Amino acid sequence: MRFNGTMRVNGKNHLEIGGVDTVFLAREFGTPLYVVDEACFRDNCRRYREAFAGGEVIYAGKTMLVKAVCRLVEEEGLSLDVASGGELACAISAGFPASRLYFHGNNKTPAEIRMGLESGVGRFMVDNLYELGLLSQAAARTGVRQGIILRVTPGIEAHTHEYIKTGQIDSKFGLPIETGQAMEGVEKALVSPNLVLKGIHCHIGSQVFELESFEHTVRIMMNFLAQVHRSTGHLLEELDLGGGLGIYYAEGDLPPAVSGLAGVITATVGEAAVSRNLPVPRVLVEPGRSIGGPSGTTLYTVGAVKVIPGVRTYVDVDGGMNDNPRTALYGARYEALLANRAGEAAGDVVAVAGNCCESGDMLIHEARLPAPRPGDILAISATGAYNFSMSMNYNRFPRPAMVLVNEGRADLILRRETYEDVLDHDVIPPRLRIREALRKAAR
Secondary structure, eight states: OOOOTTOEEOTTSOEEETTEEHHHHHHHHOSSEEEEEHHHHHHHHHHHHHHTTTSEEEEEGGGSOOHHHHHHHHHTTOEEEEOSHHHHHHHHHTTOOGGGEEEOOSSOOHHHHHHHHHHTOSEEEEOSHHHHHHHHHHHHHHTOOEEEEEEEEOOOOOSSOGGGBOSSSSOSSSEETTTTHHHHHHHHHHHOTTEEEEEEEOOOBSSBOOHHHHHHHHHHHHHHHHHHHHHHOOOOOEEEOOOOBOOOOSTTOOOOOHHHHHHHHHHHHHHHHHHTTOOOOEEEEOOOHHHHGGGEEEEEEEEEEEEETTTEEEEEESOOTTTOOHHHHHOOOOOEEEGGGTTSOOOSEEEEEOSSSOTTOEEEEEEEOSOOOTTOEEEEESOSSSSGGGOOOGGGOOOOEEEEEETTEEEEEEOOOOHHHHHTTOOOOHHHHHHHHHHHHHO
């Protein structure tokens, strides 16, 4: 397993993160357990902030968002992208400055729009003409002139999984440039007295490794800025290029450096502005996976080890698709080690299976580990993005806790759900309670 951030093998032959022994973490907080390396998270924020100096770095909250993460993002000087009323509520509750919030979502409800306006979010990222109309009306009723950025689809098919492509014309997100709908959105936004169109936005997908995809996207978006200027006389100030930079999950992944991404984007924007006789727009980016992903590790306890001779060895752990559905959804690949035997040489290839009642609940199809034993602590790396945020209660399993580790200290930032939490919203209607009482009386 490739080590990220502060990971190391300590003198006890245990995996250590943030100066804290992961075997201690598993014993103290239980498993499954999300572990966030604070130093790694902060360092990734700083890499972006330094690489895009003069622009705006907006952390994509959908990747991993709890109140403590909001505080880290704020302290590192980044803005925050929220994509639902729930994420907005989390940010506001954590005291995140509303002026640095960017409100995404392809189908914001009237209640969410009202919530965003009343909270004073800095930008609404408007996805479609329906939302544009709702927001314009709501802003008029509220007496607000709301800054917006219009999401468009540039027609880029990034090389990534089908479910996480978003920049192609056939997408649920944004207004396509090619069909003329993006220009229609611009024109309608410009005549709305309660909306201030600040720029345009796109996002071509996630886990993207090819910098050429970003370069091509910039040229298309700059062409559209020039088209807007020719057609309306309006110069848009902001160009939001979304996120999508890939990270290392397993052997074969070759992610570019943040500095390389920034270099390509900055140079291409500058060249395109000069060739189109436009002022250089302010560049915004929305990284999430490449900030949170490498900073996260999930700890599990090994249970049953089932050997099928000549076929496969299954290593069952006490978590699975409930805390990390990415393998089931996308065929995602991960690496792992035994945290309590971290210095031991890897042995045979095994399959790491989850504990949900689903054949597809696999965490790693092929992991090379020392012969696992019940009670071992299994660590899976690079789980800080789209693991907690996509977690669920399938089979009514409670969701894991999350701890923040740094300089030898471990702080609980998300408590483990209990069975009471899972059942808390169940309601038995009175008519069923009455029938039960009658049955008991009849007995």
